[in-house]
Each structure stands twice: as structure tokens, then as C-alpha cells.
Amino acid sequence: IDLTTTLNKLHFKTPLMNAAGVHCATTTELDDLLDSQAGGLVTKSATLQPRTGNPDPRYANLPFGSINSMGLPNQGLDYYLNYANATALTHPDFPILLSLAGQSLAENLQMLERIQASAFSGLTELNLSCPNVPGKPQIGYDFDQMKTILTAVFQTFNQPLGIKLPPYFDLAQFDLVADILNQFPLAFINTINSVGNGLFINLETETTVIKPKGGFGGIGGSYVKPVALANVRAFRQRLNPAIQIIGTGGVVSGGDLFELILCGADVVQIGTTLAQEGTPAFGRILTELERIMAQKGYATLADFRGNLKTL
Numbered sequence: 627i628d629l630t631t632t633l634n635k636l637h638f639k640t641p642l643m644n645a646a647g648v649h650c651a652t653t654t655e656l657d658d659l660l661d662s663q664a665g666g667l668v669t670k671s672a673t674l675q676p677r678t679g680n681p682d683p684r685y686a687n688l689p690f691g692s693i694n695s696m697g698l699p700n701q702g703l704d705y706y707l708n709y710a711n712a713t714a715l716t717h718p719d720f721p722i723l724l725s726l727a728g729q730s731l732a733e734n735l736q737m738l739e740r741i742q743a744s745a746f747s748g749l750t751e752l753n754l755s756c757p758n759v760p761g762k763p764q765i766g767y768d769f770d771q772m773k774t775i776l777t778a779v780f781q782t783f784n785q786p787l788g789i790k791l792p793p794y795f796d797l798a799q800f801d802l803v804a805d806i807l808n809q810f811p812l813a814f815i816n817t818i819n820s821v822g823n824g825l826f827i828n829l830e831t832e833t834t835v836i837k838p839k840g841g842f843g844g845i846g847g848s849y850v851k852p853v854a855l856a857n858v859r860a861f862r863q864r865l866n867p868a869i870q871i872i873g874t875g876g877v878v879s880g881g882d883l884f885e886l887i888l889c890g891a892d893v894v895q896i897g898t899t900l901a902q903e904g905t906p907a908f909g910r911i912l913t914e915l916e917r918i919m920a921q922k923g924y925a926t927l928a929d930f931r932g933n934l935k936t937l
């Protein structure tokens with residue numbers, strides 16, 4: 627069974643990695659990912675300066691997933707850029723993605739210029755879908771702003787770049803967003819980010835379970851798998867084949883991983899499952915995938931990628 631895959635020119639030994647924001651905020655967490663069966667890693671979405679983020683409790687595990695309103699806490703771009711450049715020396719073949727979530731176009735352009743001026747040779751993921759910075763609407767739901775940002779970004783940045791998208795729930799929106807994205811030389815899209823501004827209640831205490839934003843937060847885990855499958859499938863059907871797809875959302879088992887690849891994903895990320903189970907989740911899920919592939923007679927991921935059949 628060959629589990630290898632590629633994203634742009636980066637070679638992944640396995641198609642599974644962390645989702646930005648989970649187990650990737652500090653060098654300790656990032657080194658943990660290096661030593662796991664993950665095929666690559668992505669760093670916590672960065673701003674130019676460090677941020678403390680929203681007040682605790684800002685994350686909660688739920689019966690079928692998680693809710694979070696972290697508020698973009700991170701160590702600042704240089705911390706992650708330094709980590710990426712140091713790791714490239716010790717692990718030259720391990721794919722590293724840098725996630726950016728600047729709070730203005732100017733900040734994003736400043737960060738991209740800093741990356742371009744450095745020795746960084748990985749992939750950059752521009753997060754257009756953080757749902758938890760109070761007062762900042764998600765760029766991914768403002769199509770004019772998205773177009774403006776992508777136009778400016780591709781005039782500035784000549785390294786491979788992908789974007790992290792929020793979930794969409796309307797076929798006309800898939801058409802509209804795909805038409806915008808097809809105008810740009812994107813290396814990949816990553817879909818989905820958490821389903822924004824859900825609410826979970828503690829029935830006993832009659833309270834919310836997280837503090838920020840009156841308890842509203844991004845939903846992840848099994849709750850969102852049907853939304854992730856649909857978004858990966860819809861964009862695979864609509865995007866220029868040169869734009870690859872990272873599939874994220876609701877992956878708990880090897881079957882879930884198989885399904886996202888069947889919808890067209892080239893690489894798959896786990897967030898909630900990694901937060902709850904730790905890095906052993908990578909090996910468990912990959913072993914389950916191998917078993918399913920063997921049962922079905924598939925030797926490589928390309929044997930079934932994107933081959934979902936309709937009735």
C-alpha cells in the first residue's frame with residue numbers, strides 16, 4: 627500500500643497532518659508533530675506580532691466534536707518562520723506549511739514579504755476564515771474583499787500559496803467562490819475551517835461552555851464531516867485541476883479519511899481528533915485507511931481519489 631501524495635512540489639509520506647491551530651502553537655507541540663506519523667505540519671495561524679487571544683475557557687470538547695473561540699493566540703510570525711527554517715535543516719524533506727491570519731491586508735502583505743525574503747521553501751496558507759476575532763467578519767464570506775486580497779497578494783508574493791476557506795452551504799456560493807478562485811494561481815485551497823459561531827450549552831448549569839463571544843464558537847469534529855465532504859467535493863468539481871485541495875473537518879477514522887480523498891482531497895488534516903487523542907491518532911487513522919484500501923484492492927491514493935460515484 628502506497629500512502630504517499632504531493633502538494634505543490636512537497637512530497638508527503640502520508641496524506642494526514644494537523645489542522646492549523648491544533649497542537650502547533652509552540653516548538654514543543656511542533657516537534658511532537660515532526661516525531662509523529664503525520665506527513666507534514668502546519669503552524670498556528672500567525673499575525674505579525676504575538677497575540678494572547680481570547681479569555682479562557684475558550685475551547686471545549688463536546689460529545690461529537692469541539693467548540694472553540696481561541697481568538698488567534700499565537701507567538702507571532704517570526705517564531706514560526708524561524709522554526710520552519712531551522713526544521714528545514716534538520717528535516718529537509720518534511721513538508722511545512724506556514725499559516726497566516728493578518729488582521730488587515732497590509733499586515734498580510736507585510737508577512738508575505740517577510741516570508742519571501744527568508745529562506746522558507748515550504749507552502750504558505752493564508753487563513754481567510756478565522757471566525758473568532760471579535761469585530762472582524764470572516765473574509766471568506768466577503769467575496770469582494772476576498773478578490774481584493776487575492777489580487778494584491780499575487781502581485782506581491784511569488785512563492786506557492788494556498789488559502790483556508792470557511793464552509794459554504796449554498797450551491798450558488800460554490801459557483802461564485804470557485805469562479806473567483808479560478809482567476810488566481812493558487813497552489814491549493816484548504817476546506818473547511820470550523821463551522822463558525824455555533825453554540826453549546828451545559829444543561830445542568832444552564833450556561834455556555836466557553837467564555838468569549840457569549841459562548842459562540844467554531845464547531846469542529848464529527849458534527850461537521852458532512853459539510854467538509856460537500857465542500858471538498860463541490861470545489862473539486864469546480865476548480866481548475868491545477869489547484870489542489872486539502873480536506874479538513876470531522877475526520878475521526880480511516881473511513882473518514884478515505885471519504886475525503888474519494889471527494890478529491892490530496893492531503894487531509896485533523897483538528898478535534900488530534901486535540902482529543904494526541905499524535906497517536908495519526909498512526910491509528912492511517913492503519914485504518916490501509917486496511918480499507920487493502921480490502922478494496924487499492925494500491926495508491928490515486929486509485930480512488932476523486933472517484934465518488936453518484937446514484
Ligand SMILES: O=C(O)c1[nH]c(=O)[nH]c(=O)c1I
Binds near residue numbers: 671695727756819
Ligand atoms: O480562534 C481561533 O484562533 C481560530 N479558530 C478556528 O476554529 N479557526 C481559525 O481559523 C482560528 I485563527
